[in-house]
Amino acid sequence: MPAFLKSPLRRGTAVLAIAALALTGCAQSERDDSSESSEGGGTFVFAGSAEPVALDPFFASDGETFRVSRQIFEGLVGTKPGTADPAPLLATDWSVSDDGLTYTFTLRDDVKFQDDSDFDAEAVCFNFDRWYNMPESAQTDDLTYYYATLFRGFKTGPRADEAIYDSCSADSPTEATITLKKPFAGFLAAMSMPAFSMQSPTALEEYQDDAASNPRTTEYSTAHPVGTGPFTFGKWERGKQVTLEANADYWGEKPAIDQAVIVAIDDPKARAAALANGEIDGFDLVGPADIASLEDQGFQIENRDPFNVLYLGMNQKVKPLDDPLVRQAIAHALDKDGIVNASMPEGTETALEFVPPTVTGYTEDVTTYEYDPDKARQLLEQAGAVGATIEFNYPTGVSRPYMPQPEDTFNVIRSQLEAVGLKVKPTADQWDPDYLEKIQGTAKHGIHLLGWTGDYNDTDNFLGVFFGTPTAEWGFTNQKLFDDLKEARGLPTVEEQKPVYEKINQEVMDYLPGVPLAHPVPSLAFSPDVQGYQPSPVQDEVWNTISIG
Amino acid sequence: MTVTLPPAGGPPASLGVAEDEVHGVSLWRGALHRVRRNPTAIAGAVIVLAFVVIALAAPLLTQYRPGSAQWSGQVTPSSVPGPSADHWLGLDRFGSDMWTQMVYGARQSLVYGVVSTAIGLTAGATLGALAGGFGAVGGRFGIWVDSFLMRCVDVMLSIPSLLLAVSIAAVLGQNSYAVMIAIGAAQVPIFARLLRGSMLSQGRSDYVLAADALGLRKGRIVMSHVLPNSVGPTIVQATLNLATAIIEVAALSYLGLGSSDPAIAEWGRMLVAAQDRFDAAPRLAVLPGVAIAITALGFTLFGEALREALDPRTRR
């Protein structure tokens, strides 16, 4: 035996090295195999961060469930590619009455559901009525958050009086009219959300049971979703992956790929490694630290136009945050560019207000608080708060699209605050559920990091959520603001809302309940042979435009 | 989990009588003498000493404050400044001086390790001594107490110790005390079993039976005779457990439990934070990881050597 192999440790290492090389060979050949079969057609493998909750999108509110349902289902309204603006989809045209209570949709006449039943106005009304008639057992927020929030109530249950849906009538196979009891300016934009997709009445009747103790575990929700979209459901191996098949009878642009597989990998670095290994073709939510190295290795990075906001919230129930001078001092102490450079992906813009630029009512004409540490110190002296201790809450164990690296963001802000003479007491909590519970459920917090990704293009979806009612998060009662927002929400059309929301944005930035920081850019990564992926700020990303190789 | 290594020493003495028994040297003196002659023991002792010295002398070894994050402006998601004249080991991901973090990290590990082992030792030894003491000399009632206490210990042992630590820490919240209590609690069964075993086996030995026959009070027998004989193995176990405790603290940090301050100088925390930047700066992960391993190694070597030195079977 050669001398250098005498040591068992060395022998062991040699064996391991040989084994690893052999395995590399096999791993390589697998990669070759997959790229061979993918010339036009082929399987597109995508990694999200978690498994879908159910296959019926009406009963969900999370992005991973919607990622799957966007391929299978479609709604009346879609979005213009790459934007959050409504565009025709299953409805080719629509008209709204002047009082904003009646919406008439003209539907496509060439669409069939994936089980061959017809898509027509009757099917549309079936869906609207199904939602309205949900039994009380399904009316909890974990199941029907979107419908409850936007339509205010159901036919039965404690909020039946507030429900804004009145009725739906199928005037002809291609014309459906929805009547509301109260105006809802965001109605059209809301119809682009996956929760309001058109589902096959035939399939629903046969396989779904809305009154089940858990409608997410029915046969429909786990194995039989039927929509009108470019992919049909193949199979779902729980804990492993969801497989979708191309819909050969799709009414629109048929998919160039044969199959789509969605796996869940929790850790962003593991997703990046899987891409580099060739096991997946693309993934979502790229960690900022991985972007540079992925690009160096030749992978494609696609950015979504941000439709989010990250802010430093302040709890006015805790002194000295109730003093506007102190809040302004904090705003002046922050170097937003520095924060972005240290903790967010390239291309992230700093924020002027609590809504992103693409949302109605965004205006650059708001009070800004420039980075000015001297001014900050001055204001603190004025307020008598020099050396005050401020509790700074931030979450651990999480990376949201609007908050990719909370620990780094926290760290930078902390040193900027300490530089103007404030003392910072750090308090970390696990995101789920401790942090959210503490920040949104109790008054036991000081300043904190949080944000929001918009669901659809409606300003109320941002400002209304933050400042529409008194909350434990912000700890203030500003009745004028609440009233203004309520009024704005009730206006019948988006055009009427625009100037009102612009004024509200100015009002908010004068009041300064918190400091909006940035609109972080969420990214996706793909292997070099993937073409045609269309990123969307509201994640309306359908894969019939993708081709591999 | 405890790392119990077998004695790596050689064959037993041919005569079955220890050298120092022949010459009349005390147990501890003899042990020290043997430790001095054993190279691995010396290595272990040196590491332990170095660790303790660095931990205690931290403020003298560096001018910067730990977890200061003062240079966060120099750090971006894809680059972390490396070693330089001002920063011997470069910066860490949050913009603190890496050398400072490492040095104060030793201090943190020492504190965590000592406190949690102390908690485990105190609680576990009390539990075990009670069980063993009652079982050994308490008659029927004593045996019942012994059984009951050991059932409780069994419940704690029915789930893996890391899981136990995680469960306790999850309830107590995100702070350092939670970590120390949790790891201490996970060590309780080990010490309990040890003390109980020691007490019970001594309970059957001649000198206890003799003392009992002479009419000495049971409590007195336990306190002045049985307990002191258990000290040796307990110290050995404590040393070994210290090694495990240091590792488990790091494990809990990995799982997201522990102090609130992300920039805190604690090796486990630093290791976790370094994963993300491994491409840009592998040293951020390697340094704390190696430090944890070497420190645990030192305590393990020393503890093992001590065990061998005190164990009558391997005395030459």
Add this chain to the structure above:
Amino acid sequence: MLRFVLRRLAQMVPVLVGLSLLLFAWVRALPGDPARALLGERATPEGLARVNEAYGFDQPVLAQYFIYVKALLQGDFGASIQTGQPVMDSFLERFPATIELGLTALLLAVVVGVPLGYLAARHQGRLLDTVVVSGSLLGVVTPVFFLAILLKLVFADTLHWLPTALRQNPRIDATHITNFYVLDGLLTQEWDAAWDAMVHLVLPAIALGTIPLAIIVRITRASVAEVMHEDYVRTAEAKGLAASTISRRHVLRNALLPVVTTIGLQAGLLFAGAVLTETVFAFNGIGQYLFEAIGRRDYPVLQGFILFIAIVYSLINLLVDLSYGLIDPRVRTG
């Protein structure tokens, strides 16, 4: 023998009952509540109240406990709050992954460790021995997750030699019968699926198995060294028996008992270690699911999984104790 087994099983019962009570209390002692976890950022006070009502969390704790026990006695371990999937089902789905990982690591540790330890004992005092002893010491003190992270970062992220996540390549359409992926591949003769599953096991198994490997090496070495100097071995040598015969007939068999004892001890620890290793490698086993459940305060999953883990852990220990009885007759009185 049978009485021994029955007695041990009977001892397990009060422990498990105590544990289930403890778990119920623990889960509710955790700060935060599952309703908040369910709704996330979209929680509103009314929304939370309605969820709590729907799941019965607003009822007095004692009432909740009785409901829990009643269901338990009927074999109903509840369903995940997050997904609605029955807890038993999700455990059975993921359990084979953890076992597969643990077994592979154990196999690695034994197959590499025992020969290494034996060789080191035979060449005591020489270079080989020193290297093995030092190497095994290092193996013992390196924290599992540090090793796991290093392996992952070096072999997968940087060198791309081995996969770092999942149990199987998503592109391979594999049929699963038992959920032991390697076994399934072999049973269905889908060789590429079996091979792929094995490749995915390599890094996690090495990470998990290193400590047991090191410990087994040390025990084997010490045990063999001790036996080799026993009188009966010297007698055999004096009688003129060939070295190999001595090895086989006398040394090995007698040296094996402590080794088997250790292997048994490691089995339990491996099970525990798998739980941690899984999170590093996104290996869909019970460990990973459990940690996710802790974060989500998914009470039924937590109560069910930890109870199952305790049962499995106790059974493993029971099997190990039984095996001592088989090997060493002196132990059988139990």
